[in-house]
Amino acid sequence: xxxxxxxxxxxxxxxxxxxxxxxxxxxxxxxxxxxxxxxxxxxxxxxxxxxxxxxxxxxxxxxxxxxxxxxxxxxxxxxxxxxxxxxxxxxxxxxxxxxxxxxxxxxxxxxxxxxxxxxxxxxxxxxxxxxxxxxxxxxxxxxxxxxxxxxxxxxxxxxxxxxxxxxxxxxxxxxxxxxxxxxxxxxxxxxxxxxxxxxxxxxxxxxxxxxxxxxxxxxxxxxxxxxxxxxxxxxxxxxxxxxxxxxxxxxxxxxxxxxxxxxxxxxxxxxxxxxxxxxxxxxxxxxxxxxxxxxxxxxxxxxxxxxxxxxxxxxxxxxxxxxxxxxxxxxxxxxxxxxxxxxxxxxxxxxxxxxxxxxxxxxxxxxxxxxxxxxxxxxxxxxxxxxxxxxxxxxxxxxxxxxxxxxxxxxxxxxxxxxxxxxxxxxxxxxxxxxxxxxxxxxxxxxxxxxxxxxxxxxxxxxxxxxxxxxxxxxxxxxxxxxxxxxxxxxxxxxxxxxxxxxxxxxxxxxxxxxxxxxxxxxxxxxxxxxxxxxxxxxxxxxxxxxxxxxxxxxxxxxxxxxxxxxxxxxxxxxxxxxxxxxxxxxxxxxxxxxxxxxxxxxxxxxxxxxxxxxxxxxxxxxxxxxxxxxxxxxxxxxxxxxxxxxxxxxxxxxxxxxxxxxxxxxxxxxxxxxxxxxxxxxxxxxxxxxxxxxxxxxxxxxxxxxxxxxxxxxxxxxxxxxxxxxxxxxxxxxxxxxxxxxxxxxxxxxxxxxxxxxxxxxxxxxxxxxxxxxxxxxxxxxxxxxxxxxxxxxxxxxxxxxxxxxx
Amino acid sequence: xxxxxxxxxxxxxxxxxxxxxxxxxxxxxxxxxxxxxxxxxxxxxxxxxxxxxxxxxxxxxxxxxxxxxxxxxxxxxxxxxxxxxxxxxxxxxxxxxxx
Numbered sequence: 001x002x003x004x005x006x007x008x009x010x011x012x013x014x015x016x017x018x019x020x021x022x023x024x025x026x027x028x029x030x031x032x033x034x035x036x037x038x039x040x041x042x043x044x045x046x047x048x049x050x051x052x053x054x055x056x057x058x059x060x061x062x063x064x065x066x067x068x069x070x071x072x073x074x075x076x077x078x079x080x081x082x083x084x085x086x087x088x089x090x091x092x093x094x095x096x097x098x099x100x101x102x103x104x105x106x107x108x109x110x111x112x113x114x115x116x117x118x119x120x121x122x123x124x125x126x127x128x129x130x131x132x133x134x135x136x137x138x139x140x141x142x143x144x145x146x147x148x149x150x151x152x153x154x155x156x157x158x159x160x161x162x163x164x165x166x167x168x169x170x171x172x173x174x175x176x177x178x179x180x181x182x183x184x185x186x187x188x189x190x191x192x193x194x195x196x197x198x199x200x201x202x203x204x205x206x207x208x209x210x211x212x213x214x215x216x217x218x219x220x221x222x223x224x225x226x227x228x229x230x231x232x233x234x235x236x237x238x239x240x241x242x243x244x245x246x247x248x249x250x251x252x253x254x255x256x257x258x259x260x261x262x263x264x265x266x267x268x269x270x271x272x273x274x275x276x277x278x279x280x281x282x283x284x285x286x287x288x289x290x291x292x293x294x295x296x297x298x299x300x301x302x303x304x305x306x307x308x309x310x311x312x313x314x315x316x317x318x319x320x321x322x323x324x325x326x327x328x329x330x331x332x333x334x335x336x337x338x339x340x341x342x343x344x345x346x347x348x349x350x351x352x353x354x355x356x357x358x359x360x361x362x363x364x365x366x367x368x369x370x371x372x373x374x375x376x377x378x379x380x381x382x383x384x385x386x387x388x389x390x391x392x393x394x395x396x397x398x399x400x401x402x403x404x405x406x407x408x409x410x411x412x413x414x415x416x417x418x419x420x421x422x423x424x425x426x427x428x429x430x431x432x433x434x435x436x437x438x439x440x441x442x443x444x445x446x447x448x449x450x451x452x453x454x455x456x457x458x459x460x461x462x463x464x465x466x467x468x469x470x471x472x473x474x475x476x477x478x479x480x481x482x483x484x485x486x487x488x489x490x491x492x493x494x495x496x497x498x499x500x501x502x503x504x505x506x507x508x509x510x511x512x513x514x515x516x517x518x519x520x521x522x523x524x525x526x527x528x529x530x531x532x533x534x535x536x537x538x539x540x541x542x543x544x545x546x547x548x549x550x551x552x553x554x555x556x557x558x559x560x561x562x563x564x565x566x567x568x569x570x571x572x573x574x575x576x577x578x579x580x581x582x583x584x585x586x587x588x589x590x591x592x593x594x595x596x597x598x599x600x601x602x603x604x605x606x607x608x609x610x611x612x613x614x615x616x617x618x619x620x621x622x623x624x625x626x627x628x629x630x631x632x633x634x635x636x637x638x639x640x641x642x643x644x645x646x647x648x649x650x651x652x653x654x655x656x657x658x659x660x661x662x663x664x665x666x667x668x669x670x671x672x673x674x675x676x677x678x679x680x681x682x683x684x685x686x687x688x689x690x691x692x693x694x695x696x697x698x699x700x701x702x703x704x705x706x707x708x709x710x711x712x713x714x715x716x717x718x719x720x721x722x723x724x725x726x727x728x729x730x731x732x733x734x735x736x737x738x739x740x741x742x743x744x745x746x747x748x749x750x751x752x753x754x755x756x757x758x759x760x761x762x763x764x765x766x767x768x769x770x771x772x773x774x775x776x777x778x779x780x781x782x783x784x785x786x787x788x789x790x791x792x793x794x795x796x797x798x799x800x801x802x803x804x805x806x807x808x
Numbered sequence: 809x810x811x812x813x814x815x816x817x818x819x820x821x822x823x824x825x826x827x828x829x830x831x832x833x834x835x836x837x838x839x840x841x842x843x844x845x846x847x848x849x850x851x852x853x854x855x856x857x858x859x860x861x862x863x864x865x866x867x868x869x870x871x872x873x874x875x876x877x878x879x880x881x882x883x884x885x886x887x888x889x890x891x892x893x894x895x896x897x898x899x900x901x902x903x904x905x906x907x
Contacts, residue, residue, distance in 0.1 A: 022812055026819060033820040037827055096880075146894070149885040189884050222876040569884045591886035598886045606887055606895045609902035617905040645905045666903055693899075717896070771874055779875040787880075 058173055061163040062801050064124055064131055065175035068117035068161035072135045073179065073792065076111060076157065080790045081660070082684070088112070092790045095141050095153055096185055102144055111137040113808075117161065130166035135159065136808050139181060145608040151185035152611040152641070157792060162806050174806050178798035182613045182640050182791040186660060186687065186776055188605055189591070190713065194224040194475060194769035196589075196745040198600050198719065199232040199727065205246045205461035207397050209751040209759040212465040214768040215475035221565045221573035224769045226466060227478040227589050229600045232722055232748070237442055238454030239520075242584075244484035244552050245463035246391040247559075249280060251471045252463075256561030260579055261554070262388060262537050270385055270488075276411045279387035280485070281537040287382035287491060290546070291532030295379065297525055299366040303491075303509040304378055308371045311500060312336065315352035319343035329363045332356065348501040355501075370500060377507050381496050384546065385416075386489035388537060391460040394420055394486055402752065405434055405458060416490040416511035419548025432516040433486075433549070434458050443520040453518070457550075460484075466556070475769075476566055477556045478586040479600065484552040487543065489514040516549045540579040555583035569594030604715040605691050607664050613640035613791035619649040619668070627654055635678050638663075638688060640791035651675065652700040657710075660687050660789045667694040673701035676709045681772060685785045688742075689773075693717050697730040704736040704760070711773055713745035731757045732765060739766045742773050 079086040088111050098104045115135040124131035141155035157179045164172040190196060194213050203211065215224030233241040249267070252258050262280045269277040271284070298304065309328050316332075316339035317323050327335045336353035343350040352370055359367035366372070391397055395406035408421030408431060421431040428435050437457040440450050463483075467473050491512035498507055517527040527547035536543040541554040557564065557578035565575045569592040578585055588597040609615075616622040622644050626637050634654045638661025646667040656678035670692055677686045692714040699706055714728025721727060728747040732738055734756060744767045751765050752758040759765060771778060776787035 025812070026816060029816045030819050030823060033823055034827075037824060041827075147887070147891050149882055149887055149891075151880060151882045185880065185882070187880055187883060189882075192879075192883070217874075219874065219876055567879060567884070569886075571879050571881075571884060590884060592884045593886070598888075602887050602889070602892065604887065606891060607899075608895075609898055615905050643903075645903065666899065717899075775876045775879075777877050777880075779877070781873045784877075 054171060057165055057171055058803055061173035062175060064120055064133060065161040065163040065173050067120040068133050068135045069159045069175050069177050071117040071119050072112060072115050072137050072159050076137060077792050084786060092139060093788050095183060096788055106142050109139040111139055131163060132166050133161060133163040135161040145611050147606040147608060149189060150606055150608055152608060153183040154610055155181040155183060157181050160807060172804060172806060174802040176800045177796045180793035180797055182611050184611060184640050184789045185787055186789060187787050190605060190745055191773055192225050193745060194226055194743050195767050196227045197749045198229040199748040200230045201749045202459055203751045204243060204464050205459050206752055207461040208401060208761055210465060210764045211751060212764055212766045213475060214468040215473050216769050216771045216774050218474055221567045223566050224475045225478060226475050227600055228481050229479050231601055234456060235451065236454040237451045242480045242482055244482050245556050246461055247483055247485040248392060248462040249390045251465060252559055254472050255467060255559040257559040257579055260538060260561060261540050261558055270387060274411060274414055275417055278393035279389050282387040285384040287384045288379055290384065293526045293529050298375060301512055303512045304375050305365060307507055307509055308365055308374050311370060311505060312352055312356045315349040318349035319353060333360050348503050351501050374507055377496055377498050378509055381494045382491045385492050386487055386535060389486050389488060391486060392462060395460055397461040405430060416513055417488050419488055419490060419513045419515045420486060422515060436516055436518045443518060444522055474560050478589050480584050480587060481556050482552050482583060483554040483556040483558060484550050486550055487548055489546060489548045514547045516547055553583060555585045557585040601719045609643060611641055612643040614642045616644045618647040619644055640789050657688050658686060662689040662691060664691045665695060669695040669698055671698045671700045672708060674707055682780055685772060685776060687773060687776065692728055696728060699731060699733045699735055699738060706735050707739045709741045711742040712740060716747055732759045733757055734760045736760045736763045741768045742770050743767060
């Protein structure tokens with residue numbers, strides 16, 4: 001046992017010595033492992049970790065650079081259309097004001113060269129990231145719209161941002177993005193028109209529904225224009241397919257041209273008669289002083305024939321010694337033949353009867369010496385009376401509904417004054433004026449076609465209120481448009497004692513109303529023979545026919561007086577005297593080149609599709625993208641030229657709009673209700689132009705009164721169809737009042753029709769020409785408004801990240 | 809000695825685990841500020857758009873204060889037949905958004 005203990009002790013001492021060496025060995029091994037680990041970690045940091053850190057940094061820098069780009073684009077967007085004081089605003093418009101914009105294409109316009117994106121810097125700072133960043137924006141305009149009437153450009157905006165962490169400039173990141181830019185001058189020649197209608201309209205003289213045009217207040221050559229055309233004139237025989245606007249004394253008397261035209265002092269009446277004081281002017285002329293007519297033209301004047309027939313009947317009765325039936329023509333001839341047998345051949349009665357029996361041929365008494373004597377007496381004694389009057393003075397134009405014709409006023413049915421309104425069977429109970437134009441006979445006897453002469457001349461009334469609410473604001477009217485007023489003329493009665501076959505006889509002819517006869521109708525009578533005399537009340541119109549009728553050869557611009565100034569087609573201020581200028585003052589819309597004017601049917605807004613800011617295949621996408629509720633109202637956001645390909649655009653639920661833009665609808669109608677600017681017009685110059693290429697406006701609103709602040713244009717392309725579905729028009733849809741504050745440009749304008757899509761009875765269509773639409777670049781209180789709009793596309797058409805390199 | 813070898817390996821593994829544990833522990837505790845403010849689940853206040861829309865009614869323009877500049881060059885330019893045809897052609901091509 002003891003031996004065993006001794007051996008165990010010895011072995012144990014040996015083992016203790018070996019253990020100390022082992023621990024040392026382990027410690028050394030651990031230290032070695034730690035050294036290896038430290039070495040490995042150090043290598044990892046300087047390699048993979050450094051690389052990882054750099055990648056992370058680059059990602060951060062790339063995001064921050066993009067943020068800076070976005071910030072710069074946002075800044076440019078916020079300034080480019082709304083801050084005239086900013087350099088960006090000015091620089092973006094510089095292309096428009098260059099003398100030769102085409103030469104300036106493809107050159108860089110630097111909008112920002114060293115922009116510090118504050119929001120991005122703030123964001124980096126807030127997370128303790130030591131960011132250094134700067135941005136640059138360059139606009140390059142590379143294309144001009146290809147139509148001379150359009151001022152628009154295409155360009156792109158390049159935005160660059162360089163970002164790096166402070167102290168690590170070698171690890172720089174540059175982000176580059178590009179946006180399409182559309183630069184648009186919204187002005188167009190059509191802006192100068194308050195109203196532009198290419199086709200004939202039957203409603204210009206409508207009194208049950210009215211059109212009111214309120215032009216801008218003229219300033220120098222700046223004056224609102226109105227073009228009224230005669231395309232699609234109803235088929236008729238009349239060679240003059242013009243528009244005639246009926247003068248209204250009540251509404252037009254304040255215009256300076258009115259008093260000049262008539263030498264007007266006060267309303268007058270015909271002397272001695274039962275007429276009303278509604279003549280604008282009256283004149284009495286000795287009949288014998290009239291030239292160009294011949295005595296033979298008066299052989300059929302009934303008043304003269306009647307006197308002669310009375311004298312002959314009296315003579316025949318005298319021969320017999322008793323009163324017999326009154327006879328005329330051949331019956332009178334027979335009566336004379338029978339009666340004279342009872343008389344002495346030397347008696348005056350016998351000679352009168354013999355003269356008639358021998359010389360009369362039916363109702364032709366021209367060879368009878370007694371008739372000649374009476375006629376000569378009349379020619380010496382007659383006085384020709386004529387007065388000018390408006391349509392409302394002749395007809396009761398306020399109390400009739402189409403298709404009826406207005407009734408003549410009571411006083412013009414009196415014998416002397418019924419030259420326009422004789423309701424006898426001779427004129428088919430319609431009066432000479434209406435009957436003459438409903439006639440199916442041509443002017444020449446040989447003309448055998450059966451078209452009605454011209455029913456459009458029957459549309460008498462009051463002209464549309466061209467001169468505003470107060471009838472005093474001038475507008476310049478273009479197109480084949482004439483002013484129309486009327487003349488009532490007659491040969492007055494007189495009393496003259498003559499020696500008639502040795503008998504003293506009093507010649508007292510009835511007044512001779514001078515009935516209307518179409519001026520070109522043949523054979524000519526004294527009524528429509530051109531006199532050598534000028535009967536007009538002033539040198540500013542012509543009247544050379546004796547008959548009552550319409551004076552419709554005066555330009556409607558004559559109402560503006562002796563002087564009006566406007567821009568001609570070459571943009572030069574021109575002053576003319578519209579009273580003396582040939583009528584019509586402007587057959588075609590004013591244009592350049594003025595020497596070879598194009599007809600109005602060529603007019604329209606050409607659209608360069610490349611300059612469209614947004615393209616939508618249908619109105620649905622447009623409404624989804626550009627209409628949003630603001631403060632409980634549906635607001636449309638405009639941004640330059642917006643093209644919608646096809647479909648009916650229903651914006652009747654959109655009540656307001658923000659921005660400046662043109663909505664161009666390729667094909668489809670526009671359903672529209674109350675629509676106004678959301679913001680102050682003077683502060684923002686917001687404007688909306690809607691152009692329908694193949695469609696109509698249909699007014700739809702709950703209210704009876706609708707107000708639309710926009711330019712509404714609907715010119716069907718191609719123009720010229722007579723199909724109602726292929727004509728650009730406005731359907732008022734029974735509204736009582738439609739106010740368009742902007743302008744209205746249509747193929748066809750109507751306010752009353754049988755399909756009940758016109759205005760309600762008594763309704764008004766008001767077009768207030770918006771001065772900011774007439775000239776979007778005008779100055780208000782010294783502040784010039786902006787006619788341009790710059791659209792920056794939302795899509796990045798190019799995007800790149802450049803690590804380690806930079807371009808500025 | 810075999811037993812000692814395993815001890816060495818064990819110690820190395822422990823050291824590495826310890827090191828990795830330390831690395832794990834300190835990971836993400838760099839100079840990034842700790843966001844103490846909790847994001848509320850409650851709906852945020854309505855963010856107003858940068859474009860302040862002043863709903864002011866359009867004031868009628870005082871005509872007395874207006875001055876009109878000269879019209880720009882493209883005003884009154886008439887549309888030629890050639891331009892009409894060109895536009896019609898472009899409408900047939902570029903005007904077609906959908907096939």
